[in-house]
Amino acid sequence: MIPENENVLLKVENLKKYFPIAGGIFSRPVARVHAVDGVSFKISAGETLGIVGESGCGKSTTGRLILRLMDPTEGKVWFEGKDVFSLERKELQRLRQDMTMIFQDPYSSLDTRMSVGRIVSEPLKIHSLTRSKKETAERVAAVLDRVGLRPEHMNRYPHQFSGGQRQRIAIARTLVLKPKLIIADEPVSALDVSVQAQVLNLLMELQKENRLTYVFIAHDLRVVQYVSNRVAVMYLGRVMELARVEEIYSQPRHPYTVALLSAATLPDPKAKKRRLTLRGDVPSPIDLPPGCPFHLRCPTQSEECSVARPEIREISPEHFVSCHYPVS
Amino acid sequence: MLKALSSTNPAASEEVILRVRDLRTYFDTAQGVAKAVDGVNFEIRAGETLGVVGESGCGKSVTALSIMRLFPSPPGRIDGGEIWFKGRDLTKVSKREMRRIRGCEICIVFQEPMTSLNPVYTVGEQVVEAIRLHQNLSQKEAVEKAIEMFELVGIASPERRVREYPHQLSGGIRQRVMIAMALSCRPSLLIADEPTTALDVTIQAQILELMNDLKSKLGTAILFITHDLGVIAETAQQVIVMYAGRVVEQANATTLFEKPLHPYTQGLMGSIPSEEALLTKSRLTEIKGVVPSLTALPPGCSFHPRCSKRVGACHKERPQLIEFGADHRVACWLYTEPAKDMGRSA
Numbered sequence: 001m002i003p004e005n006e007n008v009l010l011k012v013e014n015l016k017k018y019f020p021i022a023g024g025i026f027s028r029p030v031a032r033v034h035a036v037d038g039v040s041f042k043i044s045a046g047e048t049l050g051i052v053g054e055s056g057c058g059k060s061t062t063g064r065l066i067l068r069l070m071d072p073t074e075g076k077v078w079f080e081g082k083d084v085f086s087l088e089r090k091e092l093q094r095l096r097q098d099m100t101m102i103f104q105d106p107y108s109s110l111d112t113r114m115s116v117g118r119i120v121s122e123p124l125k126i127h128s129l130t131r132s133k134k135e136t137a138e139r140v141a142a143v144l145d146r147v148g149l150r151p152e153h154m155n156r157y158p159h160q161f162s163g164g165q166r167q168r169i170a171i172a173r174t175l176v177l178k179p180k181l182i183i184a185d186e187p188v189s190a191l192d193v194s195v196q197a198q199v200l201n202l203l204m205e206l207q208k209e210n211r212l213t214y215v216f217i218a219h220d221l222r223v224v225q226y227v228s229n230r231v232a233v234m235y236l237g238r239v240m241e242l243a244r245v246e247e248i249y250s251q252p253r254h255p256y257t258v259a260l261l262s263a264a265t266l267p268d269p270k271a272k273k274r275r276l277t278l279r280g281d282v283p284s285p286i287d288l289p290p291g292c293p294f295h296l297r298c299p300t301q302s303e304e305c306s307v308a309r310p311e312i313r314e315i316s317p318e319h320f321v322s323c324h325y326p327v328s
Numbered sequence: 329m330l331k332a333l334s335s336t337n338p339a340a341s342e343e344v345i346l347r348v349r350d351l352r353t354y355f356d357t358a359q360g361v362a363k364a365v366d367g368v369n370f371e372i373r374a375g376e377t378l379g380v381v382g383e384s385g386c387g388k389s390v391t392a393l394s395i396m397r398l399f400p401s402p403p404g405r406i407d408g409g410e411i412w413f414k415g416r417d418l419t420k421v422s423k424r425e426m427r428r429i430r431g432c433e434i435c436i437v438f439q440e441p442m443t444s445l446n447p448v449y450t451v452g453e454q455v456v457e458a459i460r461l462h463q464n465l466s467q468k469e470a471v472e473k474a475i476e477m478f479e480l481v482g483i484a485s486p487e488r489r490v491r492e493y494p495h496q497l498s499g500g501i502r503q504r505v506m507i508a509m510a511l512s513c514r515p516s517l518l519i520a521d522e523p524t525t526a527l528d529v530t531i532q533a534q535i536l537e538l539m540n541d542l543k544s545k546l547g548t549a550i551l552f553i554t555h556d557l558g559v560i561a562e563t564a565q566q567v568i569v570m571y572a573g574r575v576v577e578q579a580n581a582t583t584l585f586e587k588p589l590h591p592y593t594q595g596l597m598g599s600i601p602s603e604e605a606l607l608t609k610s611r612l613t614e615i616k617g618v619v620p621s622l623t624a625l626p627p628g629c630s631f632h633p634r635c636s637k638r639v640g641a642c643h644k645e646r647p648q649l650i651e652f653g654a655d656h657r658v659a660c661w662l663y664t665e666p667a668k669d670m671g672r673s674a
Contacts, residue, residue, distance in 0.1 A: 054528035054529060054530060054531075055528055162618050162619075163384075164618070165618075192383035192384050192555065193383065193555060193556075193557070193596060193599045193600065194383060194595060194596060194599045194614070194615045195383075196599060197598070197599035197612035197613060197614050197615075198614050200612055201611050201612055201614060204609070204611075219528070219529065221529070222558075222600065222601055222606075223601070225601070225606055226601035226605065226606055226609065226612075259530060260529060260530060262533075263529045263530045263532065263533035264529055264558070265532075265533075265536075265556065265558030265559050265561065265562050266558055266561060266562075267557040267558045267560075267561050267585065267597070267600050268561055268585060269561045269562070269581040269582045269585055270582060271561070277530075277533050277534055277537055278530045278533075278534075281498040281500050281501065281531065282498070282528060282530070282531070
């Protein structure tokens, strides 16, 4: 079902995360939010997997599960062959050097009461990676320089920086550990477009220099197309389509991917506005009906879709779709 | 003075609905005077969408609030300029007259419908309130009108929806409610300040389609504010690009995207991965530096410290908007004759 890639760094298998909703007099779980509902993929070292989808699709939760920032309801994650969910505390901490995260909101992801120098040196202290204050200071200075900040910035506080600069600080904070995998959860969404370009350029350069692997979670289709090698399209906690970036964007096979791509705006007034506007709203991931999660909004409607959940299958080399009637 | 708009062919009218002349809106702050809008000029015609594009702090939202006179005053004040709307200068009309115009002849839709809607009233009650404020209708008639508006904006089962509370509705439907409220008075001008930024892509597509549709049906002129160039390309006929409180370029949408003149506009366009960049994964164009503080704008052209194409005049004198071809204006010394004589050295 999943391609046998060489040099697999991360493997996610049938990951599920359900959140109970309490209700009634005794606050018993009355329903469950199916935030992540059976997600599987593999990532090779050095590649970028883009995960796109709209709000509620489960992409952020997937990112957090991979890092074990929460425990799954079901499923497994392997990093370099190690089972992430069964690691002891010490081993898990060691893992968090190799696998780090950049968050979306540069205004809440940095501790406002810590200076930049302290923010970036904290990971080194937690993992006991340096042997002297001098060594720490040198490593911090080096990484700040690499992200385009200056030594005098070390003594300043987050509120003194712009959104783009704060994202650079957040990147420095992960980079100082020399990680292998970075999960970037909407790293540029909160930034102005010209600042986005700066941060994207930085991320691409760092990937080449340090042979980093990225999981790039975003809702901006164009940005994802630019940074990714492969893309997974998620909807209501499931992967609808997974393929190489060129294929997803030129030959989408899932009706949802087709609709998503046609809904995206293009920076070209003359582009043909052939719209496949989906009716209705994105439904709630609470106690989903049987069948395909997309069937209520899908232009292709059939009996089968409302009853049987489609399994993900490979319809062409390295192109996976979860659909009974993929688009041709 | 203004002809009645024909609802069958509104786009053909060249009637200027709004004319903003040298508008300056300043805020008195502890750090000094923040020149949020610093000499802005533009016009909107009936049935047309004027897109205002720019990044954070460029003054696009304050421009909208200035037209509606909704900015906090103090510390804000209109330092100068005129806002001509249907023969009246809005900077000079009485508060009472402004209240009549606001919400009836000029309406606004904001980015976050959840903060615009009152959570303790049903959406029906809120739309009815807006209707009864400006129109002489009974409660019953107003409710009927609200249901009619809900249908017009594509809300399914409108009779049921009017009785729901904002938290029971999705983001897309809430935004439709806001549009219904805004259009209930059949305003001549609708201001939309980032109306789809908070919405998912597929919902954004629905709302943009709705707005274009309604514009054709009702002949409303739209002032569409956004930072998203893709949205501008799809909805606007005319576009102005703002930077640090000033208009740096103005053109019809096709021309702007084909041939952006101002280095800032070029930088913005280059920040979006082009078809070529997508294939080759080449570096995106960067605009070095950051937006200047509005209390300490650089002398001359406010963009010059970040501009890779600076010439001698740029730091000395502020460039005015000049004509450069049909339907295309730019405020940049590169395109003014004397600058060429002053030499290319920065």
